[in-house]
Amino acid sequence: MDPSQVKIPPMKDLTVDNITENVIRINSLCEDERMKYVLERLVSHLHDFARETRLSSKEWMAGLLFLTEVGKICSDVRQEFILLSDILGLSILVDSIDHPKPPNSTEGTVLGPFHTHDAAEMPHGEHMSHDPKGEPLLVVCTLKDTAGRPIPNVKIDIWETDSSGRYDVQYAEREGPDGRCIMRSDGDGVFWFRGITPVPYPIPHDGPVGKLLKLLRRHPFRPSHMHFMFQKEGFDHLITALYLRNDPYETSDAVFGVKDSLVVDIGRAGSEYAKKYNVPEDQALLTYDFVLVSEQETSELRERNSKLALDKLGRKVKIVNGLPVPDLD
Amino acid sequence: MDPSQVKIPPMKDLTVDNITENVIRINSLCEDERMKYVLERLVSHLHDFARETRLSSKEWMAGLLFLTEVGKICSDVRQEFILLSDILGLSILVDSIDHPKPPNSTEGTVLGPFHTHDAAEMPHGEHMSHDPKGEPLLVVCTLKDTAGRPIPNVKIDIWETDSSGRYDVQYAEREGPDGRCIMRSDGDGVFWFRGITPVPYPIPHDGPVGKLLKLLRRHPFRPSHMHFMFQKEGFDHLITALYLRNDPYETSDAVFGVKDSLVVDIGRAGSEYAKKYNVPEDQALLTYDFVLVSEQETSELRERNSKLALDKLGRKVKIVNGLPVPDLD
CATH class of the missing domain: 1.10.220 (Annexin V; domain 1)
Structure with a gap:
């Protein structure tokens, strides 16, 4: 140069x-x-x-070596920096900032490090988990906009662990996706499938993030949950999960993801559902009505929140590519 | 659990x-x-x-992937997290906090990622660089305490690049240390050796830190310098470097290391040095008088600075293992 x-x-x-x-x-x-x-x-x-x-210089070096270890353990199927962000509360914070929700819409939560891009698209009613040890669970959901209108043809990613609390990608001998699928909502905004009742599990804690949790005397467990992600043009991308009520870790999630509005009761199918969905009457049942927010509503809310936050800092904001920068003019 | x-x-x-x-x-x-x-x-x-x-979620993910890349490129001979800390000004800041200097002592500066632990101990006068293309440089230094008394038997690490601006560890075919050595000061606090005149060089910029510098439109160069590290029980560990005056990058060091008190002129040996050290009269000559601070003086200064800084935050300090924590009593 x-x-x-x-x-x-x-x-x-x-x-x-x-x-x-x-x-x-x-x-x-x-x-x-x-x-x-x-x-x-x-x-x-x-x-x-x-x-x-x-x-101190010693602490600085310990910090850099810790971050190096976090990078080193990352692989195609393990993202330790996401884990680190999760256990420091950064992930849930960024989701809340970037995807603000008006009242009566479905809240978001942490993505976690286990979403993949290889799940198969399945028709309604399909088994998305093939773990014979899992408790069969019928899941029936609706998808509406904030005005109560059904939203058809939304791309829905769903993923959960097997009955031992492990995602498919955590098995070295994984041959293909399991416990995950992609569905699309029908004309009435409905989608339904067969999975297994979620179980609590520890986040991967055999690496540097696990060591940190141990030093902080924190446990690595997440309460039982099932992940959902919703995408459709015109709607804000929703990453969320449903949590089972009364899970032992319901109020101490290692990654701070639980929200009351996302906590659900597991019921039983009963005669009506059993007949309609062709399952035994005592089959475990999860139902939920998701509400998506339009991109425009989200973007207005995000901009309003940004202005308020930067006003507090005493900096006038202008929006560049949808994100705030200080307005120096 | x-x-x-x-x-x-x-x-x-x-x-x-x-x-x-x-x-x-x-x-x-x-x-x-x-x-x-x-x-x-x-x-x-x-x-x-x-x-x-x-x-935004997108920026958050970009940041995590950047840090993952920084971790991935680290190896036994490359520490990209130190580089990242260097170009963000964190390294020089931590050194200044942890190693505060009273007036008239030698200032510290960044360690950088190229110090190794395999340098050979050499007697005074030895050639510590074997690059035939380097300009021979005679280096004669003294080492005193803040009261002006010579300090004997200090362990001194010295390291510099070759004439092309590369450290030995940057060569894949490296067979052993070169351009680096360990010396000890004699009874008069003197040490001297033969090296080569330092040249400016870019920090490694073929990785993620280089990409970041490019996005920030910053150059990766460091001005010509030679590293020194001093260790002796009872004295604060001093990591420093000497910089050549009028280097093109003297005022734009990519890692913020230059301090006026560490900038030196390269002279010529002249008849007296030539005779005493057995070098040609026109041999390039670097002389410097280093002043080390006692551990006790540093520790008192560090503690005083900590109290001032935490007072500003409105938190009373107590010192645990030499480092501040808020005093909650």
């Missing part, structure tokens, strides 16, 4: 007190306004964290 | 506004007070970062 091309403002003798403004000044050569703002906040918080903790 | 052993305060329905206090409450089960405090500040800043940027 030709040194005459260096456009960085001259700097030397950086101290505990002036390093932050100088790093921000250099990064402000960035031409992407959103990235510039994200980096400004990142550097400010990173430096304040070090200043407020008086971080 | 036995659910009856769960000691976590019950929580559900976590929102943008209450997630932080809940994560901190759970982490406060940790019995290590220092770790509890570091985690409290980490979670607060991580969450504030997301709230203030209104971080």
Whole structure:
């Protein structure tokens, strides 16, 4: 590189007190306004964290080696950085910020690290879990918009563990997807399928995130749940899950995902459902009515929340590509 | 795990506004007070970062994938997380916090990712670089305490690149250490050796950190410098470097390491040095007088700075194992 091309403002003798403004000044050569703002906040918080903790060189090195380990254990079927984000509450926070919900719509929750892109599309009524040890569960749901109208043809991803609390991808000898499927809602906004009753399970805790949980004296368990993801043009992407009431970990989820509106009771099919869906009367039954929010409503709500939050910081906001940056004009 | 052993305060329905206090409450089960405090500040800043940027799910995922890449490229001879910390100004900040310097002592600077533990101990006068293309450089230094007394028998690590700007570990076919050595100061606090005149070089920029610098329109160069590390019981561990005056990157170091007190002129040996050290009179010469600070003086200064910083935060400090934690009594 030709040194005459260096456009960085001259700097030397950086101290505990002036390093932050100088790093921000250099990064402000960035031409992407959103990235510039994200980096400004990142550097400010990173430096304040070090200043407020008086971080020692030894702790700094321990932190870097921890992050290195987190990266090293990641593979095609394991994402330890998502886990780390989950157990620090960052995942649920980002979901809440990016997918704000008006009252009476279905709340979102953590994606987790086990969604895959290879699930098969299945017709209604299909078995999406083939674990013979699982308790058979009939699941019947509806999908509506906030005005109560059924939404047809929504792409729905559903995934759950087997009866031992493991996802298919956690088996080295996995031959193909199981305990996961893709469905589409019908003209009445209905979809239904056969799965198994979810069980509680620990998040993978044989790696660095597990070690951290142990140091914090936290358990790695998630309460019994089934994941759902909904996509249709015009609607905000909904990532959510349903949790079973009275699970032993209902109020201590290792990744902070449980919301009261997503807690459900497992019932029994009874004669009407048994007949209609061709299952035994004592078959376990889960029903739920999901409500999706339009993209426009979400985007307006997101923008309103952004303005409020940045006002609090004393920074006027403008929206670039749907995301806030400070308005310097 | 036995659910009856769960000691976590019950929580559900976590929102943008209450997630932080809940994560901190759970982490406060940790019995290590220092770790509890570091985690409290980490979670607060991580969450504030997301709230203030209104971080989107897409950006969150991009960030996690970036960190995964940083971890993946790390190896025995490459530490990309140190590089990331370096270019964000965190490394120099942590060094300044952990190794505060009283006036008239030698300032510290970034360690960088290229120190190794396999350098050979060499007697004074030895060639520590065997690059035939390097410009021979005679280096003669003294080592004193803040009262001006020579310090004998200090373990000194010295490392520099070859004439092409690469450290030995950056060569795949490396057979052993070169451009690095360990020396000990003599009874007069003197040490001297033969190296080569340092050249500017780019930090490794073919990985994720290089990509980030490019997005920020920053160059990856470091000005010409030679690394020094000093260790002796009773003295604060000093990691520093000497920088050549008028280097094209003197005021735009990619890792923010340059301090005026560490900038030196390269002279010529002249008749006196030539005779004493058996080198040609026109041989390039670098001299420097290092001043080490006692562990006690550093520790008192560190503690004073910690108290001031935490007072500003409105938190009374107590010192546990030499590091501050809030005093809740």
